[in-house]
Amino acid sequence: MPMDKAIQLRKGVLELATLAVLAREECYSIEIIEHLGAHPALAATPGTVYPLLARLDKTGLVTTRWVEAPGGPPRKYYRLTGEGRAMLTGGTMAWAALSEAMTEILEKSA
Amino acid sequence: MTSNYLEAVRAGLMSLKPADRERALEALAAQLAELGEANLDPAVALGDAGDYAAQLSAALTDPPQPADPQWRVLGLPVETRGPGSAEVRTRAWDPLNPRIIVPRIFGLGWRLNYGALAVRLGLLRPDDASPEVFEAISEVELRVAQAVPAVIAGITSITLAASWRKLPRKAPKATLILQAALGAIPAAWAQLPQEHPEDRLIRAALSSSMAVLSVAAVATTVAQAQTKNPQQDRWELLPLAAVPVAGAATLATLVVPIRRALSRIWSKHV
Numbered sequence: 001m002p003m004d005k006a007i008q009l010r011k012g013v014l015e016l017a018t019l020a021v022l023a024r025e026e027c028y029s030i031e032i033i034e035h036l037g038a039h040p041a042l043a044a045t046p047g048t049v050y051p052l053l054a055r056l057d058k059t060g061l062v063t064t065r066w067v068e069a070p071g072g073p074p075r076k077y078y079r080l081t082g083e084g085r086a087m088l089t090g091g092t093m094a095w096a097a098l099s100e101a102m103t104e105i106l107e108k109s110a
Numbered sequence: 111m112t113s114n115y116l117e118a119v120r121a122g123l124m125s126l127k128p129a130d131r132e133r134a135l136e137a138l139a140a141q142l143a144e145l146g147e148a149n150l151d152p153a154v155a156l157g158d159a160g161d162y163a164a165q166l167s168a169a170l171t172d173p174p175q176p177a178d179p180q181w182r183v184l185g186l187p188v189e190t191r192g193p194g195s196a197e198v199r200t201r202a203w204d205p206l207n208p209r210i211i212v213p214r215i216f217g218l219g220w221r222l223n224y225g226a227l228a229v230r231l232g233l234l235r236p237d238d239a240s241p242e243v244f245e246a247i248s249e250v251e252l253r254v255a256q257a258v259p260a261v262i263a264g265i266t267s268i269t270l271a272a273s274w275r276k277l278p279r280k281a282p283k284a285t286l287i288l289q290a291a292l293g294a295i296p297a298a299w300a301q302l303p304q305e306h307p308e309d310r311l312i313r314a315a316l317s318s319s320m321a322v323l324s325v326a327a328v329a330t331t332v333a334q335a336q337t338k339n340p341q342q343d344r345w346e347l348l349p350l351a352a353v354p355v356a357g358a359a360t361l362a363t364l365v366v367p368i369r370r371a372l373s374r375i376w377s378k379h380v
Contacts, residue, residue: 076140
């Protein structure tokens with residue numbers, strides 16, 4: 001698959017992946033990027049993740065709070081809201097159905 | 111370098127709503143600090159400030175506005191998401207939207223945007239209700255606002271319960287319970303834990319108006335059951351008279367704490 005197609009696909013699922021990361025634990029921005037980066041297909045730059053976080057915050061899917069950081073400026077932590085959790089549940093189901101259908105259709109075309 | 115980058119991004123976000131812009135810039139300031147700790151140059155990590163601002167602006171620009179209804183049926187707005195959706199709930203309080211009449215939060219038709227009304231009445235300016243102002247509202251003020259619907263609904267329920275045995279036989283008791291619940295359920299909903307002060311105030315305000323309408327409905331039903339001259343007494347007009355009172359209660363629940371917070375912020379800067 002051409003690289004730009006892979007990037008478009010990955011961008012589409014990055015929001016769901018970010019919600020999944022935050023469902024496990026409250027994180028600050030760089031931690032989220034690190035968690036995503038643990039999966040090469042989801043590795044993303046701050047330039048991609050930060051606007052996404054701003055969007056999630058604006059739409060009420062995540063909430064933020066300042067936390068004192070030892071030896072540095074306070075950090076802004078992100079965590080899922082109830083609406084974010086509901087969105088993750090819906091997204092997980094949609095992703096599972098899409099993934100199953102894609103696997104099936106791609107196997108047939110192989 | 112970080113502050114230059116932040117200011118350059120700010121310049122590219124002027125088309126956003128002031129509240130959205132300030133929130134995004136506050137988050138970006140924290141993120142730039144994290145990049146600084148990791149010795150990363152913002153221009154390398156995020157790209158050119160102008161390009162990044164365009165990206166951020168695109169992420170924060172909603173294709174459909176909260177004021178837009180979910181569907182339209184024969185030109186009438188229809189909404190099924192209800193007040194459980196924060197996006198829909200903000201329709202009741204959006205000072206940045208100049209439209210006073212907006213689609214209902216739930217159901218068919220229109221309702222008042224109290225934010226636009228407060229601006230039109232000169233109680234606030236459109237950008238007064240920023241996140242900074244909501245953060246400056248004290249916990250006590252938020253609790254007082256949340257207590258308004260609880261007190262009104264509580265008094266209604268207690269008064270109704272105390273006079274239950276004295277009600278005339280023909281009083282429709284199931285209707286009375288439903289009318290009291292009309293105030294009590296939203297009042298309980300307003301007490302649920304919420305992170306954002308704005309959300310707490312909107313819930314309290316909407317519940318206050320429901321509590322006032324509930325009092326009027328209960329009083330009307332009791333009075334109609336007790337009256338001997340239903341043709342002359344016209345008790346059915348009482349709920350109509352309660353509508354402006356409910357509106358005033360909603361506005362007061364929202365505007366009073368916001369104005370107090372604004373005064374505190376202004377006094378710090380003068």
